[in-house]
Amino acid sequence: MSAVATPARQASGGVNVKLVNRIVIYGLLALFALFYLMPLFVMLVTSFKTMDEIQNGNMLALPKAPTFDPWLKAWGETCVGLTCAGIKGYFWNSIKMVVPAVLISTMLGALNGYVLTKWRFRGATLVFGLMLFACFIPFQSVLLPMATILGSVGRFGVTLQNSIGTSFGLGNSTVNLVFVHVVYGIGFTTLFFRNYYEAFPTELVKAAQVDGASFFQIFRRIMLPNSMPIFVVTVIYQFTNIWNDFLFASAYAGTGDSMPMTVALNNVVNTSTGVVEYNVNMAAAMIAALPTLLVYVLAGRYFVRGLMAGAVKG
Amino acid sequence: MSTVATTQIKLTPEQARPRASVRSRLQDALPKIVLAPSFAITIVFVYGFILWTIYLSFTNSKTFPSYVITGSRAYQRLWGWTFDTDPPSSWYTSITNMGIFGFLYILICLALGLFLAILLDQKIRGEGMLRPIYLYPMALSFIVTGVAWKWFLDPGLGLEQTLHQWGWTSFHFDWIKNKDFVIYTVVIAGVWQASGFIMAMFLAGLRGIDGEIMKAAQIDGATTFQLYRRIVIPLLRPIFLSAFIVLAHLAIKSYDLVVALTSGGPGGSAWLPSNFMYEYTFKRNEMAVGSASAVIMLMTIVAIIVPYLYSELREKSR
Numbered sequence: 069m070s071a072v073a074t075p076a077r078q079a080s081g082g083v084n085v086k087l088v089n090r091i092v093i094y095g096l097l098a099l100f101a102l103f104y105l106m107p108l109f110v111m112l113v114t115s116f117k118t119m120d121e122i123q124n125g126n127m128l129a130l131p132k133a134p135t136f137d138p139w140l141k142a143w144g145e146t147c148v149g150l151t152c153a154g155i156k157g158y159f160w161n162s163i164k165m166v167v168p169a170v171l172i173s174t175m176l177g178a179l180n181g182y183v184l185t186k187w188r189f190r191g192a193t194l195v196f197g198l199m200l201f202a203c204f205i206p207f208q209s210v211l212l213p214m215a216t217i218l219g220s221v222g223r224f225g226v227t228l229q230n231s232i233g234t235s236f237g238l239g240n241s242t243v244n245l246v247f248v249h250v251v252y253g254i255g256f257t258t259l260f261f262r263n264y265y266e267a268f269p270t271e272l273v274k275a276a277q278v279d280g281a282s283f284f285q286i287f288r289r290i291m292l293p294n295s296m297p298i299f300v301v302t303v304i305y306q307f308t309n310i311w312n313d314f315l316f317a318s319a320y321a322g323t324g325d326s327m328p329m330t331v332a333l334n335n336v337v338n339t340s341t342g343v344v345e346y347n348v349n350m351a352a353a354m355i356a357a358l359p360t361l362l363v364y365v366l367a368g369r370y371f372v373r374g375l376m377a378g379a380v381k382g
Numbered sequence: 383m384s385t386v387a388t389t390q391i392k393l394t395p396e397q398a399r400p401r402a403s404v405r406s407r408l409q410d411a412l413p414k415i416v417l418a419p420s421f422a423i424t425i426v427f428v429y430g431f432i433l434w435t436i437y438l439s440f441t442n443s444k445t446f447p448s449y450v451i452t453g454s455r456a457y458q459r460l461w462g463w464t465f466d467t468d469p470p471s472s473w474y475t476s477i478t479n480m481g482i483f484g485f486l487y488i489l490i491c492l493a494l495g496l497f498l499a500i501l502l503d504q505k506i507r508g509e510g511m512l513r514p515i516y517l518y519p520m521a522l523s524f525i526v527t528g529v530a531w532k533w534f535l536d537p538g539l540g541l542e543q544t545l546h547q548w549g550w551t552s553f554h555f556d557w558i559k560n561k562d563f564v565i566y567t568v569v570i571a572g573v574w575q576a577s578g579f580i581m582a583m584f585l586a587g588l589r590g591i592d593g594e595i596m597k598a599a600q601i602d603g604a605t606t607f608q609l610y611r612r613i614v615i616p617l618l619r620p621i622f623l624s625a626f627i628v629l630a631h632l633a634i635k636s637y638d639l640v641v642a643l644t645s646g647g648p649g650g651s652a653w654l655p656s657n658f659m660y661e662y663t664f665k666r667n668e669m670a671v672g673s674a675s676a677v678i679m680l681m682t683i684v685a686i687i688v689p690y691l692y693s694e695l696r697e698k699s700r
Contacts, residue, residue, distance in 0.1 A: 094506070097498075097501055097506065101515045104516050104519060104574065106534070107534050107574070110533065122539070126544055127544045179420075180416075183416055184417070187413035193695060195421055197691060198421075198429070199420070199421065200691060201688070201691060202429075204631055204687045205428060205432070205680060205683065206634055206635050206676070206680055206683055208637075208659045208660070208680075209432050209676045209677065209679065209680040210431035211660075212438065212669065212672070212673060212676075213431040213434040213438075215664075251427045251428075252427075252428075254423065283409060283412045312523030314523065314642075315638065315660075319660075319664070330523050330525045333529065334525050337529050338645055346539065349533075350529075353525075353530065356526055357523070361522070368514050375582075376583065
């Protein structure tokens, strides 16, 4: 800008710079939105295409003649390993595993958080610290002992089955996975509830105690009615984590009819026999992703809060 | 909070009377009794199992666990493999990949997350629509992410093919099939999944900064760039730390993504230590070596997490 520039020109230059800035910012934001949406978009359009169109067409093109067949095939017919009955059974396996695991771990977390904040005792911080650290261990460091224990419990279950006719669920893969997810989930659920209850007025608890309310009465009548937000956060967090788990699922239910959705999906996609049906694979992946995506769409705010709570131990 | 105020504790006359001493002692112990099962579970299934794994790493367990201590042979083998570069051992590949993946994944996620957060913080119309778009991959399982990117990066079907059809026939992108580059595709998919979340962390941090400080700096004539470099970014230090911890911990635990995206890569060239551990323990019948690698992974996490947790907990109890 030379010395002869008039104030008017300077001002108009300022407006232009501002406009260019805005365009650049919006352009960049849109570009990144494309980057994040692209894989989902490709997955979605591919799942509605015929194999013919996939081989001859463009990955990004919309399906010319949208067909729902790949979804039906993925759900009811595609082969997982040697069984060709679709992924529907594995979808239900996941549901049967997720629901009890989420409920039990959340309930235990609520009780633990309540004790750790409102019934403090000597060493409470240490207890919490030990449980908190458990959230961060690489699960590889417990994978093998747990496999050994589950193996012997399973053998015991078989013995029971043979002698008294019922195994009480011992050795059942779904039961095993529920147990594993509860064990390695309570650290996080305790953390969530502890941080939430920390901010909850202790005077109310004290007052109720003076009035003679018992431990569980206070929990039921005072804490629980005020815990809705943290329950939503915890349930969503646990649901997403357990539904998406692959390591435990493949280690403890990696074969047979009891595997959860993630393992089944991986098997579908990596089956090398016959023609690879990409549209069916993509439909299967979409089906596996739908429950967590749905939760995210319906309750995204709580999902983010859960992630943050897991990240920032404030 | 209004519910709190209106909640009435209804007491039966019986409860209002002083209790028998056994009952009251039980009441006193009740909180600990409630917490005990969870704590016991943690002690046995986390710390007990960790000790068990450490123990196994000092035996010569192969297909089945053996409980005769035979010394640090498993570690010696891992140590030897650490420098086995010709041909590279699986362990060498795994830890080199961990270095490449961990460094790039953390760095790019932090940079991209901060960049997007700053862009979104410029009073953007449609922010409410963009944020969920950046963040949704975090809700997907690594397996789904892997399947999607496997397709997208496949030279015969995905990006390369598409660009060829559009006329850019010289475009060549086969990293996913190339043993020297396959780990970078894991970085791409990993960044795609986690960077939106890091953005959300930074955005929350930016929103927490006192507007007065920004105004004061602007009045002093600071340019936008100076404002961010000198004032905003230093104020975000706690977020950098939290984000780093989250990413480091995710990186070391990464297992599923490698499996789903690359199936381990050509000749195991995409392995991370977690994949090494799984393969050696469950497929190659080298239980002791697998356990030793798990212990090394654990130690790495301990070195990162324990100082962080310690300072966090100490700060709070103060």
